[in-house]
Amino acid sequence: MTATVPSRRRPARILLPAVLALAALVTPGPAAAPSAAPTPAGTTSGAQAGPSVTDSPAGAHLTGTHRAGTRQPGAPAPGRLLAVRRLSGSVPAGAQGWQLTFTTRTTTGQPTTGSAFVLAPARPPAGERPVILWTHGTTGLARRCEPSVSADLTHKTAAVPQALARGWVLVAPDYRGPDGATPVPYLLGPGEAYVALDAARAARAFTGLRLSADTVVWGYSQGGHAALWTARLARSYAPVLRIRGVAALAPVTALPAQVDDWRTEPIERVLVSYALLAYGRTYPEVRVEDHVRADAREKVRAVASGCISDPAEAARMADTLRGPEVFTRAPSTGALGTRLREHTATAATGGAPVLVAQGGGDGVVRPDATRAWARAECAAGRRLELREYPEVTHGGLLVDSSGVPAALTEWTEARLRGAPPTPTC
Structure with missing residues (x-):
């Protein structure tokens, strides 16, 4: 209710x-x-x-x-x-x-x-x-x-x-x-x-x-x-x-469904990137290579230095993640998906x-x-x-x-x- x-x-x-x-x-x-x-x-x-x-x-x-x-x-x-x-x-x-x-x-x-x-x-x-x-x-x-x-x-x-x-x-x-x-x-x-x-x-x-x-x-x-x-x-x-x-x-x-939902819009791809990078630095089995196209991996890693709270930086990060699908695999799958389920509130x-x-x-x-x-x-x-x-x-x-x-x-x-x-x- x-x-x-x-x-x-x-x-x-x-x-x-x-x-x-x-x-x-x-x-x-x-x-x-x-x-x-x-x-x-x-x-x-x-x-x-x-x-x-x-x-x-x-x-x-x-x-x-x-x-x-x-x-x-x-x-x-x-x-x-x-x-x-x-x-x-x-x-x-x-x-x-x-x-x-x-x-x-x-x-x-x-x-x-x-x-x-x-x-x-x-x-x-x-x-x-x-x-x-x-x-x-x-x-x-x-x-x-x-x-x-x-x-x-x-x-x-x-x-x-x-x-x-x-x-x-x-x-x-x-x-x-x-x-x-x-x-x-x-x-x-x-x-x-x-x-x-x-x-x-x-x-x-x-x-x-x-x-x-x-x-x-x-x-x-x-x-x-x-x-x-x-x-x-x-x-x-x-x-x-x-x-x-x-x-x-x-x-x-x-988390698995929510992070999956963020894959389409360029600015929300920044949020997926944050999650992937944070989980990868915490759990070695979670790897950028398992979820991101080869030509987009450095772009995804680069968002680690940007503040999404700043409109200008947010716009720049979103621009780098525009275009074709960045992610080759849903975040809810594999080692990342397992860990996301563990951290669901x-x-x-x-x-x-x-x-x-x-x-x-x-x-x-x-x-x-x-x-x-x-x-x-x-x-x-x-x-x-x-x-x-x-x-x-x-x-x-x-x-x-x-x-x-x-x-x-x-x-x-x-x-x-x-x-x-x-x-x-």
Whole structure:
């Protein structure tokens, strides 16, 4: 069963959302990786001694760093705070912001470093503040594409003013941290979840804030996939957090069918290329050669350096992938298909209520795909609430006039006060 939300406006239907409409996200700052390995000892619940905060000078987005810890034998404990930098520039009015660097894990469990930005009210209310853990949509595989090093922190986020007005703290992880050698977990569920959960744990260790364990996960597009995986793994991976709910906006869910669906349009071929490259760097049996025409392989590999969040770069990447069929084999087949099935998202979130918001005019994550996934989840005995917004496009879900940000805020307030959810199955 689906709850259909009356449309508040009729946005122009766009076939490709995120892609050309994710304007002005680049112009990155100089995000240097810490040169020293993190210390493996210490807790992540707020008891560890955190690093000091370095200010960004006027006019800069991110500069300077403070590195904590020395190289120790053994793997570092994930979620350990390493460095804090105060943000300026695109921090919203009435807010304060920081970039955190912390220890985390890759999809396959290898230690690495992660980063995130944190936004809090300039004058937060007394007491511990609830956390909104925001997992963002696709920006690219390169470090410079990540939000915490971009010129516009909150571009393509939802309900940030509403969250700050309620005294909530936004923790927004990057998928690729300062460690440039680590594969990006693009649609790789555990890797997305680990960096998100470790960002939340590191934020709790930052003495500049008093954060509650109460956490609501919000995610959009790729981040909707990440949000569902984050809630799924939270109880076992980060039990210090209390996941009160997960809201997935236009989530990428059934991966084999979804990635197959992206093979036709040139700009969506960039998304297929991202998935193929990310999976190939994580699983050696997944090879570009098994899925891409010989004369298009270098073009596919080249998109790894481009940011789809920048309209000009997105257009250039799409142009390189125009013409005849680039892919000789469906992504849903072979070793890639096997791995995509393993990373498909579910609503098995350890009991946390699930809200899925879907635009009826979405040309990237198709409404029928989300409905089919929701029906399958309901048939499997999982409970979720699916709300559809007629004619709202992929990017339109984030716009206040769609009604989604207000509904998301209201739903989150209900979860934080312990009100029972209202699933549609």
